[in-house]
Amino acid sequence: MTTLTIMPSGKTMDAPEGVSLLKLINGVDPAEHTCSDACHLYVLEGRKGLSKITAEENGKLDMIVGASSKSRYACSATILGTEDVTVEVLTFV
Numbered sequence: 001m002t003t004l005t006i007m008p009s010g011k012t013m014d015a016p017e018g019v020s021l022l023k024l025i026n027g028v029d030p031a032e033h034t035c036s037d038a039c040h041l042y043v044l045e046g047r048k049g050l051s052k053i054t055a056e057e058n059g060k061l062d063m064i065v066g067a068s069s070k071s072r073y074a075c076s077a078t079i080l081g082t083e084d085v086t087v088e089v090l091t092f093v
């Protein structure tokens with residue numbers, strides 16, 4: 001089990017393998033959610049502890065203001081269980 005740290009609050013939680021950041025952060029299952037491109041966050045640490053970014057996600061991130069190499073969509077990033085992850089929540093559903 002890895003640990004997810006959510007900034008700026010500093011809240012930590014156990015992060016089971018295979019669970020999306022969206023589900024962990026606000027309890028929303030991406031499969032049951034109508035997407036509004038509004039779950040942008042920065043991965044501050046543990047990028048390799050998350051699923052790889054897809055071309056589709058990368059393309060969507062390219063269109064938002066403030067996106068950087070640290071950017072992910074919480075609905076698209078799932079915990080791999082290989083290392084602890086720290087994220088900074090920016091905009092959220």
Ligand code: FES
Pocket residue numbers: 033034035036037038039040073074075076093
């Ligand atoms: S819910 Fe659609 S980008 Fe996150």
